[in-house]
Amino acid sequence: MQEDTIEKFMRLAIDLATNNVRNGGGPFGAVVVRNGQIVGTGVNRVTANCDPTAHAEILAIREAAHFLSTHVLTDCVLFTSCEPCPMCLAAIYWAHITTVYFGNSKAQAQHIGFDDSLIYQQLSYPIEKRAVAMHRVCETEALESFLLWSDTEDKTPY
């Protein structure tokens, strides 16, 4: 992608972020592009929509996938006004997006009160060391759905 095209789409993600602050949301915007066309946009609506998962990148990915009628966005590029948090970065991998452009760094996000360093750290810990208490129960019963999945022939793996 050419430099001026990259800057054009990043400028749009930044404008989405700025306008979202004026609209009661967090300072984050994202754009998904495929073959030079915008296929999804998103802004942070966590508090506005009462949805802890409503980060700009998540909403842009969801919109792009819906628009393109596929959960695989391999040929898409994500522009986000800020370096993705672990939730959004994992979503980028699940969506098979391979290129991301970002503006602000996570250190700058931390500086204005959005700190995801704890979450990045927690994800690298083994279960027993995490701040979230995680307990395994019903091991035998839980296998039921996995066995059914393995035995199902007309499934859609991903």
Added chain:
Amino acid sequence: MQEDTIEKFMRLAIDLATNNVRNGGGPFGAVVVRNGQIVGTGVNRVTANCDPTAHAEILAIREAAHFLSTHVLTDCVLFTSCEPCPMCLAAIYWAHITTVYFGNSKAQAQHIGFDDSLIYQQLSYPIEKRAVAMHRVCETEALESFLLWSDTEDKTPY
């Protein structure tokens, strides 16, 4: 929470997972509980809904937050039929859920074709070592939304 109550809600998450396979979805179900009441449920609809973010835990958290009209689920407990992937685990932290019960392990999920170990690994890498290419652009312009956020007095931080 008492053991039989824990098993009751986990059994429900497992049943959601099993029924979801019969309904063309992945073998994953989740339930969010607050004060002994179910406030959200979810099943994996990634391929069925063309949404790479539609994991059971994400949908259950979104439903609970919407139902309770808050993005903060501190007093909620999540039951999930399988150990959360990095996207869902990060969402659990953003939602401030502090207790999670799970059935199947991520090793078992990997065994039937759902492998998130690469994503856990990638998240721990610095940007330049990741499989996803991440480039920083428009550093100065991107600060615009952050400065506006810092200058806004009637904002809702989180």
